[in-house]
Every structure is written in C-alpha cells, then in structure tokens.
Amino acid sequence: MKLIIHIDLDSFYASVEELRHPEIRGKPVVICMYSGRGKDSGAVATANYPARKLGIGSGMPLRTAKARASKETIFLPADREFYRKVSDRIMVIFRSYADSFEQRSIDEAYLDVSSCKTLKSAELIAKKIKAEVLKKEKLTCSAGIGPNKLVAKMASREQKPDGLTIVREGEWKKFLDKPVDKLFGIGPKTLAVLQKFKVKTIRDLSRLDKDLLIKEFGERKGHLFHEHSLGRDSEPVSELIKQQLSRMKTIPKDSKQFKEIFPTMQSMAKELHKNVKAQDIKFRTISIIMINTYMGLKTRSKSLPKLSSSLKDILDCSKELLKVYLKENPKDVMRRVGVKVSSLDNPEKQKSLTEFRK
C-alpha cells in the first residue's frame, strides 16, 4: 500500500521574518513583493494568521492589503534569498525521512513513506519531522497523509497551522461536499467552465461524464479531473528536474520603446545568468517574456543550434527578440519584462541518466 506525506511550512515567509524580528511576533505581518513603482505598488506574497484575520491574503494588491490593515500591521519586503537558505536546510530534514522525495516549492514537499507499511508508523514519521523542524528551525508545518499525492495534499490543507491530518483509503467521501474549486488543480478558469454544467461540488464533478470533461479540457486534463474528483492519483513521488529558469521585473515606467525596456531586460539577463552559472546549467532555448499594460502575457523565443551557458548568448538573443517584437507590435505598451532559459541540460539530469543506465 502506498503511503504519501504532503508537508508544508505554515505562512513560511512571514514565520521566518517573525523569527528574525522577535519584536513583531504576534502582530499581523504581511510579506510584500514591491514592483518599484511608487510605495504601494506590488502584491502580497504571504500574510501570517493575524493578518489573514484582517482579510489580507496572498496575491492581493498591496493597495487592498493596506486598506484592510490595522495600525499595528507590519509590512516587510520579501527576502527570497534568505528564505531559500532556510528552506534548503528544512528540505534536508524532510528528505532524510523519505523513500523518495519531491520538493514542490520553496515551502512544500511530498514524501513517499510506503516502506513504513502501516499508517501508524507514517503518522509517527510526520510527527518526528514536525518535531525536528520545530526544534532546529523554530517553525511549524502542516502535514497530510494519504494513499496518493492528491489525497495527501488535500489532507494537509485540512488543519492549519501546525496540523496533521490522516485520510485513509476510502475516506475520500469527506471531501465530496467541498466546493469544486477546492480540488487541487481547479482554478478560476476551470471553475467558470464547470459552472456551465452546474458543477458546484467535487461530488458534482465526479458525476460528470468523463467524455464531456475530455471534450471540454482535452485528453490529459479531462482524465485527470475525473480521476481527482474520485480521489484517485497515480503520479509517483519523484525528484523534479529543473525545466526552466527565469527572471522578471516591472520596468520603471510603462513603455513601448526599446531603449526604455531593454535596460531592465538586460539586468534580468545578468541576474538570470548568475543562477545559470551557480547551478552549472546549460540551455538551448532563450525566451523573452513581456506583460503589457493590460496584463496580457507575450513571449518570444529562439533555440540555439547547440547548448550554451554564455551571458552573451542570452543578451544577444533577448535583444534581437525584443527588437523584432517591438517592430511588429509598435502599439503594445509594456509593464513587466523578463528573460527565460529552457531546454536545459543540467547536472541533475546527468545524474538521473546514470541512475537509469544501472
């Protein structure tokens, strides 16, 4: 029998800041991503629980968050390099308890612990992990245990913060009455389509004809939505190999002129290249990403004849792509721009290839 643990850190960024600045502990704390345009331009990355009580949440424009804030609410800029270091140490702990391991994001991971055989011993592992993270890093996490990744993930969301929720095989029915957009993978776009078919709950989705789902969402997604609505998931827990790296930034002011846009793109290319070097990655495809004033996303990309790791390739290519784009779309006014490398060949990939051969 499969036994999967999903575990994530509770309001991670905010919790880390509360540790660094003991004087703000217990107050509402909002971690922000600033765009650099004026002092209230940006969005909320994480809000701690006292801030959530005020109605402040992730993804919210800073304006809105400030309007809802109390006098004592603390706003801090996100310091992702620092959070990354804390995360790396915690992931080492998580990994040490797993047969196989999959880090999903900076604060979240799946652990396959099937070798424990019993639910009881899986529960013990989860408790041990939580205790070790609390002792070593003074942070709490919420964990879910289930027979597959989907159920484990849904379970971990049940009790937060500092929760531990077990969902046994056959207990999926607990989730059936929840609104369908609580199902992992269903966002606003999918919800809008499902509403046409009067689907409100996960149960409604499970009763919808599978062929209809495939017709609406395509083969792969349709199948997945059907399986997920029934609490089924056959995805293995396995190390993710990096597919792409990118950097983006809001430009100082909206513009359609190359000379005002390119400097930001250039500095993103340099930042990106630092990461490429640090991780010893080679790439073949270079893309530019642009978001215009209507928040529409545009991308243009080009593949090189062979793998590269040079900054010059990134710079030359992005410069050319931007020039061509602006020439072809002279009316498009840009707000944010970024650079991405993909079609990677990195050391992780080499490792898994060797694994495969033996």
Added chain:
DNA sequence: AATGATACTCGGC
C-alpha cells in the same frame, strides 16, 4: 506518424 519549435493558457505558491 513522430518530433521539435513556438506561443499561449492554466494553476499554484
């Protein structure tokens, strides 16, 4: 028919 390149959508944190 398979593969690759490109542009775009969606969802999550």
Added chain:
DNA sequence: TTACGGCCGAGTATCATT
C-alpha cells in the same frame, strides 16, 4: 482613468520538418 509580483511546471494548439 481606481487595479496587481515573480516565479515555477504542465499542458495544448499549431506549424514545419522528417
């Protein structure tokens, strides 16, 4: 003009090449 970050990965459509 009253509106918003910076990432990540998976998937789809379409076209070109082989």
